[in-house]
Amino acid sequence: MRPTTRKSRAALVAAASAALLVGSVASAPGAGAVTPDSATAQYDCGVWGPSTAAYFTATQSGSGATITITLSSLTAPLPIQTNSVTSTLVLVKNGWETTEFTGTTNPFTSVGTPFVLGPLSGTVAPGDTLDSYSLGLYSLRMVFFGITINCVAKSSLSPGPFVF
Structure with a gap:
């Protein structure tokens, strides 16, 4: 059972990291992000x-x-x-x-x-x-x-x- 638990934790950490990365990229302003232009x-x-x-x-x-x-x-x-x-x-x-x-x-x-x-x-x-x-x-x-x-x-x- 231990190998399954480690794999589950690793998958959970990977999924959480990916979600954080996507969220930070989506909220980061792009170059030239002045409004209004x-x-x-x-x-x-x-x-x-x-x-x-x-x-x-x-x-x-x-x-x-x-x-x-x-x-x-x-x-x-x-x-x-x-x-x-x-x-x-x-x-x-x-x-x-x-x-x-x-x-x-x-x-x-x-x-x-x-x-x-x-x-x-x-x-x-x-x-x-x-x-x-x-x-x-x-x-x-x-x-x-x-x-x-x-x-x-x-x-x-x-x-x-x-x-x-």
Whole structure:
């Protein structure tokens, strides 16, 4: 009887281990598990665009994340070369901290075409929430041709916030 008992225990342990493994794999977030993956917010870019809709697209890969921004009513006054705009996006993280996404990545932008910035890079941890940020300071800064454009968030992300 002892061999049967050992086999039964081994089978039971194997079945329990398999069930735990399946449960942990099913609940583990996948790469790029940011939700929602896109959102909109209103920004005030002063004389450049006092009421600008900003469209955000977010992706995640491990602890790295990227955000691409399209500013609908902020258009290029001159042709802007690829990767020539230095951008900083400040977002509120977890309700009270701030985090920055930065980069010098942009597509070629012809005159009159809306600005597209990014993907801008930042760091996130599982469970981080990111939303529009403004305390009267800039939320988005762009520098091109020696010109600095500071924009201030006027609304939260919708739908949002981003959850990583």
